[in-house]
Amino acid sequence: MSIKIQPEAITSLRGFEIPERLGFGTVMAPVMFRARYQDGRWSDGELVPYGPLALDPAAKVLHYAQSCFEGLKAYRCGNGVGLFRPERNAARMAHSARRLCMPPVPEPLFLDAVRTVASHCATLIPGNSGESLYIRPFLIGTQPDLAVTASRAYEFYVIASPSEAYHAGNMRLWVERQDSRAAVGGTGDAKVGGNYAASLLSIAGLKERGYDQSLWLNPGNRHTIDELSGMNFFAVMDGALHTPALNGSILEGVTRDSLLTLARDLGLEVHEREIDIDDLLALVASGTCTEAFACGTAAIVSPISELGDGERRYRLSQAPGPVAEQLRRALLDIQEGRAEDRFDWMQMVPLASD
Amino acid sequence: MSIKIQPEAITSLRGFEIPERLGFGTVMAPVMFRARYQDGRWSDGELVPYGPLALDPAAKVLHYAQSCFEGLKAYRCGNGVGLFRPERNAARMAHSARRLCMPPVPEPLFLDAVRTVASHCATLIPGNSGESLYIRPFLIGTQPDLAVTASRAYEFYVIASPSEAYHAGNMRLWVERQDSRAAVGGTGDAKVGGNYAASLLSIAGLKERGYDQSLWLNPGNRHTIDELSGMNFFAVMDGALHTPALNGSILEGVTRDSLLTLARDLGLEVHEREIDIDDLLALVASGTCTEAFACGTAAIVSPISELGDGERRYRLSQAPGPVAEQLRRALLDIQEGRAEDRFDWMQMVPLASD
Structure with missing residues (x-):
């Protein structure tokens, strides 16, 4: 599995200023991971600048909700970044995908994607206890066809949000x-x-x-x-x-x-x-x-x-x-x-x- | 309700050639209707060339399936085009929208949108019995925010597909x-x-x-x-x-x-x-x-x-x-x-x- 890091992604990261107020899941990191599935196989993944997806108006995800997602957190730990049980998220997303007739994202691709995003966005993680990088992998059916059948084309993304501790309170x-x-x-x-x-x-x-x-x-x-x-x-x-x-x-x-x-x-x-x-x-x-x-x-x-x-x-x-x-x-x-x-x-x- | 017809939409229609084999819901008409909802109100609608939607990767529809749709048919009848009970689709889409906490598309907007698409795409409707323009209105939540809450921004589209008779057979x-x-x-x-x-x-x-x-x-x-x-x-x-x-x-x-x-x-x-x-x-x-x-x-x-x-x-x-x-x-x-x-x-x- 080779992952391409677009130079523009690095530029986006360098130019990013962390806002003072983060909230939870509202400030998005300036890069995202992307891989495509077509004709039964996955493309190599790439880290690209965060930006709009170009989706055909007839894409299955928009009509038949063929989409699944995950949520996990990365924490700053010393000189690195710690991911909490990401293999559980990989397994669960594969289960979710199968339930909706989507091709499971292979575990190595899922984990490489999450690691790539975490390692590049680590400096965006605030340092206080409870603060983290919230990571959101998701998989969507993109084939433009109004038939109620499973898509034959998919896109897998990992986006991330530097986030404050989430206090739901009582x-x-x-x-x-x-x-x-x-x-x-x-x-x-x-x-x-x-x-x-x-x-x-x-x-x-x-x-x-x-x-x-x-x-x-x-x-x-x-x-x-x-x-x-x-x-x-x-x-x-x-x-x-x-x-x-x-x-x-x-x-x-x-x-x-x-x-x-x-x-x-x-x-x-x-x-x-x-x-x-x-x-x-x-x-x-x-x-x-x-x-x-x-x-x-x-x-x-x-x-x-x-x-x-x-x-x-x-x-x-x-x-x-x-x-x-x-x-x-x-x-x-x-x-x-x-x-x-x-x-x-x-x-x-x-x-x-x- | 004023509807803007983009000149590019007319150009798209003029340049469109109806393929010999249509199938059902696979060939898309070269124009689409679009209206946006923001800050509690609907924009005017416009007819634009059919083309990719630019959706933020965190748009609610991609994660939380905040989307609903309709399907109806237009038939060529003499010098015009006939819509079958479109007000029922308008009412049902409003019901669907409410169930998912989405703002219902007002009936006049829904009907104007469908009529606009039907009248501009009428010449794409094949003439044989059973053939029709399949019309697909849909409404999606577009706010880029990972919180599990209803979107505050929406987009309403009407796309259409010139279609053969749909023979499911026995x-x-x-x-x-x-x-x-x-x-x-x-x-x-x-x-x-x-x-x-x-x-x-x-x-x-x-x-x-x-x-x-x-x-x-x-x-x-x-x-x-x-x-x-x-x-x-x-x-x-x-x-x-x-x-x-x-x-x-x-x-x-x-x-x-x-x-x-x-x-x-x-x-x-x-x-x-x-x-x-x-x-x-x-x-x-x-x-x-x-x-x-x-x-x-x-x-x-x-x-x-x-x-x-x-x-x-x-x-x-x-x-x-x-x-x-x-x-x-x-x-x-x-x-x-x-x-x-x-x-x-x-x-x-x-x-x-x-």
Whole structure:
């Protein structure tokens, strides 16, 4: 796999000034990685200046949502940059691609692309704890043809955003009993656009009603918890950690998996199981459930302070709670190089020398 | 609403040669309509040469599938061009847009756009029965921002494809008992990309197993019939016409509605109801169900010759059957101006004088 670095990409990087306020996912790095798939094979990849894609108006992605994506973070660590478990993202994106009949991006191409972007954009990563380069690989079907069939041409991009720590703050969740984000037998365990599109309406009206995110129930039974949009759900009951078991309509979060590993390692009792929403709300009301939190790549761990169900509101007694804080700290210490990488999660990439 | 016709659009039209073989939805007309939405308001629309869209790599449509579309046909009728019930497409696209938190395209803008494209592309419409200009309006979220929130910027396009009659032939359907195209409480009754993306995998493997399309069951109960991808389902039992009642996960087809109207007008007994797949298969096997067909804008009416369920195959005795043929003929006669437009379905648009 040879990757071409366009001279214009280096020029773009040199001319880039990091804005004072970054936010999360809003400031884009001035370069991007691109590879094309056609006639059954992948082109070599190249690092090019960030700029508009020229898409045919009939490109499949624009009509039939043939697209999948990933999100991961790079952290400044000494003279290099650390990637957190990028091979998990490569595997998940391959799974998402297969679900939508897209050719999986080969793992070496995926990893080379992410490393290339990370090593060239390392100097854009702010240096404070929690700050990172948010990396967004995505794959789109580009064949211009209105037939409802899989595209024969694809483009794979990796774009990146130097980002502040993502503080969701204490989150208030709305128990969504009407809408679904994905069907049983649908695309819920794949990171594809349609799941997010379906979730926007539920989320849109929340703020004015005093909520931050929707808590999605399983579309098959409508009473066990699946996930938030883009985050997995955890609760602490009688000191034990509980999270919904993977069931085909939950996205398997890399942070979820990492927290489960850390929790077991820390000696916590861990249960991956079906969690009935009514049981959970009763346990919150009785004080047996002391903490709840959501996790994801962006926010890592976000405490949940309240669950709203119709007219009723259920307050968690601890937000943030000690278990959430302990897990958050343990994970961030590994990601930022303060703790030993006992699970071999970090991949170090040297800075690009241009 | 003022629409600007770019001089380059006229030049593109003059220079366009209609290829000998058109297919369906593969040859694109050399012009397109474009309008933009920003800061809460729509720009004036313009007719421009067909060409690549310049989309920011972080545009919401590419990551979160914030897109919806429509499909309708224009027919050559005398000195003008006839549009079939375009106001239904305008209303449905507004419904789809709302489901994904997108601003509905105002009906006047939608209709002006479709009329503009149809009147300028009328001379590209082949003249034989069944041939038409397939018109594809679509709306996409373009704001470059990786947050999972609704876009604040949108682009609305109308592209078109001069097309041959779409002959699906006799279709063999696979009863899809595993995958779902949309969830209960999802986006099944909206014409949005995610539904189609979710359906590609099921459809992809069909040909080699001797099938043409998947027959989707309701994702809530997994045993009543919803639809095909992009087509509605009908069956004839004891001479009466049956079709699944709208239930929130079925797209309300304009052709479906039109066929129901025609069938009632022709004195047929019509039932919109839940149709259990096992009941249907038993009635096919016993010969009580004599015909089944699918309908949609592209194919109008496509006979179903066979239903496959696991290892078993159920053959329909009549494909095409007399009811399907009668309805197809009645509809096409109105669309192509051979029959009186008793339901006021056709909107005539004069040819553009350039």
